Amino acid sequence: MGIRVTTQMLGYSRRRAGLDSGSSLAKYINQPGTTGSQSYINSLGKNSLAGKDRLSASRFSALQKNNTATRYEKSRYEKMEKAAKKLTQQTAALSEKVDEGGVGTDIADQVAGFVAAFNENLNNLKQSTDILDKYYHQSIKETGQQNKYALEEIGITVGSNGLLTLDKEKLAGADAEKVKAVFGSKGDFLKRISYVSSRIEDNAAANVESASSRYNSRGDIMNSYLSSFNRRG
Numbered sequence: 425m426g427i428r429v430t431t432q433m434l435g436y437s438r439r440r441a442g443l444d445s446g447s448s449l450a451k452y453i454n455q456p457g458t459t460g461s462q463s464y465i466n467s468l469g470k471n472s473l474a475g476k477d478r479l480s481a482s483r484f485s486a487l488q489k490n491n492t493a494t495r496y497e498k499s500r501y502e503k504m505e506k507a508a509k510k511l512t513q514q515t516a517a518l519s520e521k522v523d524e525g526g527v528g529t530d531i532a533d534q535v536a537g538f539v540a541a542f543n544e545n546l547n548n549l550k551q552s553t554d555i556l557d558k559y560y561h562q563s564i565k566e567t568g569q570q571n572k573y574a575l576e577e578i579g580i581t582v583g584s585n586g587l588l589t590l591d592k593e594k595l596a597g598a599d600a601e602k603v604k605a606v607f608g609s610k611g612d613f614l615k616r617i618s619y620v621s622s623r624i625e626d627n628a629a630a631n632v633e634s635a636s637s638r639y640n641s642r643g644d645i646m647n648s649y650l651s652s653f654n655r656r657g
Contacts, residue, residue: 523608
């Protein structure tokens with residue numbers, strides 16, 4: 425059977441040992457310990473603070489990871505915005521050149537630039553998880569496939585994945601009227617591509633702005649944590 429030690433019993437024992445009878449448990453735990461200058465109560469406080477620091481550090485780490493992901497997202501949409509703008513410009517330049525009477529080798533550089541920009545946008549959209557980007561990917565891919573035979577007649581092959589491949593030699597010998605029907609301002613092909621590319625650009629710009637806002641917001645919180653850590657020394 426255990427023995428219950430009372431305050432009176434502790435006091436009696438301390439007096440017999442020649443210790444201060446006025447000492448209490450509260451005084452004892454507030455006295456400096458043998459291994460340091462901090463009291464037991466202060467040690468408990470330190471442990472509690474350490475626990476809070478670990479929690480803050482965990483939240484800070486989570487913010488860092490989220491900020492890294494947001495920074496990557498922002499960079500990806502900046503790339504998409506730039507590519508979409510380039511496609512819009514290439515489309516306009518090609519259409520203008522054809523309307524001026526350019527055919528064959530005269531428009532080879534413009535067609536090559538258009539094909540490269542078209543493929544870059546298709547690849548960018550395919551990698552995106554954004555629902556609108558998925559829609560734009562399908563739209564731009566279908567536009568190419570719907571004009572597959574007209575494009576092939578002037579030297580541009582449409583792959584099963586929607587990507588375009590240019591045969592410059594075939595383009596050089598292509599019928600002028602067929603080239604104009606595909607790339608002229610009155611044709612539906614470039615009109616459709618220009619419309620979709622402008623929508624891609626707008627959506628990418630909106631996502632860049634959104635990511636920037638979230639990145640700055642998290643940055644402010646992270647700075648607050650850092651300031652808190654610095655104050656603690």
